[in-house]
Amino acid sequence: MTVRPIRYLGDPVLRRPAKKVRRVDDSLRRLIADMTESMIAAQGVGLAAPQIGVSLRIVVIGMPDEEPYALINPVIVRRSGERRLDEGCLSVPGYRGNLTRSVRVTVKALDEHGREVRIKAEDDLLAQALEHETDHVNGILYVDRLDSGDDLLKLESPYAAAREAAAGAREAAAGARERAAAEGAP
Ligand code: NI
Numbered sequence: 001m002t003v004r005p006i007r008y009l010g011d012p013v014l015r016r017p018a019k020k021v022r023r024v025d026d027s028l029r030r031l032i033a034d035m036t037e038s039m040i041a042a043q044g045v046g047l048a049a050p051q052i053g054v055s056l057r058i059v060v061i062g063m064p065d066e067e068p069y070a071l072i073n074p075v076i077v078r079r080s081g082e083r084r085l086d087e088g089c090l091s092v093p094g095y096r097g098n099l100t101r102s103v104r105v106t107v108k109a110l111d112e113h114g115r116e117v118r119i120k121a122e123d124d125l126l127a128q129a130l131e132h133e134t135d136h137v138n139g140i141l142y143v144d145r146l147d148s149g150d151d152l153l154k155l156e157s158p159y160a161a162a163r164e165a166a167a168g169a170r171e172a173a174a175g176a177r178e179r180a181a182a183e184g185a186p
Pocket of ligand 1: 089132136
């Protein structure tokens, strides 16, 4: 299994409707293993194949405290209700958005053994992930679903916060040295 680099907004592979999987075999299961490992490494709850540069209709879902699983050729067969949610994406780092998603979602897909499965979710993180990841294989990103630019929020970079903390510590140290010098201490 290999952690593969995540593709970011601006990469054309994220905008291409992905190809349908025709055969579920060992090479596909190896790809799914890489996707799962890449999702876990990036601390995501879902990942679609185009996000690692592979234009195939495959997503992996990794809900907290649950075994991750793959959905091949996922199709949303039912959705209903509306709710406002906060959402992010591994391919759009540093941002979150506020958008409308469904309350109830049913997805039909194949599992990694080629068996047909139906996943139902209601009013939870899974329902959100099912819509988000199915969008990915259709070349859609959550930023496309925002009502306006005001619904996109830039997150403060953890590096910027660390730099500020370091600068604060240097200032405090310099202040302490100045005070010590003024008091004639060594
Ligand atoms: Ni995403």
